[in-house]
Amino acid sequence: MENIPILCGVPALAAEMQRGLDLSGFTSPVEMQFIIDAPPGFALSRCGSFATQPTLVLTDNTCIEYLMDLRQAEPTALLAGGNGFENILAALANVAVGESRYRGPELKSCLTHAERQILKNISTGRSDKEIAKKLDRSTKTVGNQISSVLNKLNLKNRTHAIFYYFALDHLRRY
Secondary structure, eight states, X not given: OBOOOEEESSHHHHHHHXXXXXXXXXXXXXXXXXXXXXXXXXXHHTGGGTTTSOEEEEEOOOOHHHHHHHHHTOOSEEXXXXXXXXXXXXXXXXXXXXXXXXXXXXXXXXXXXXXXXXXXXXXXXXXXXXXXXXHTOOHHHHHHHXXXXXXXXXXSSHHHHHHHHTTOGGXXXX
C-alpha cells in the first residue's frame, strides 16, 4: 500500500489534505499522484507528469477553457468546482483501480480551438509576438484572434482574460 504524494503550490494546503488522508486511513494499492491546483494554474504547469503515473487533479477553477486544457493533458481523474472530502476519496479510489473520472461543469466553449490556444497563451503573460512565434501565426492573426477572444467572452483586456482563465473573475472590477 502506498501513501499518495500531494503536489500543491500551497504547502499548508497540501499538509492539511495529507492529514485528512492519513486520518481517513486511505492508501493506494498503486503508485499515483494527487495534484491540488493551488495557486491557480499549478496543475496545468504540472501536466507533463500526468502520463508518468495515475493522477487525480483537484481544482476550484470552473473556467471551461481552463478545464478543457486540463482534460486535454489527460489526468486520470479531474474534480472541478467545489468537492467535498468524500468525493475526493472516491476519486482517489477510482484512480487507484485505473478508472478515469471527470466531475465538473459541461465542457462547451464558445471559442474555437485556435482561440482557446490564444487564451491559454495570454494567461502565461506572452506578448503577441511571442504567441505568434509559439503558434506559428502572424502577429496580425494573433491580434485579430485576441480581439475575437475578448469580444466572445465579453472581456475588456488581456488582464481580464487572465482573471477569467484562472477563475479570478472577482478581480475584474479592479
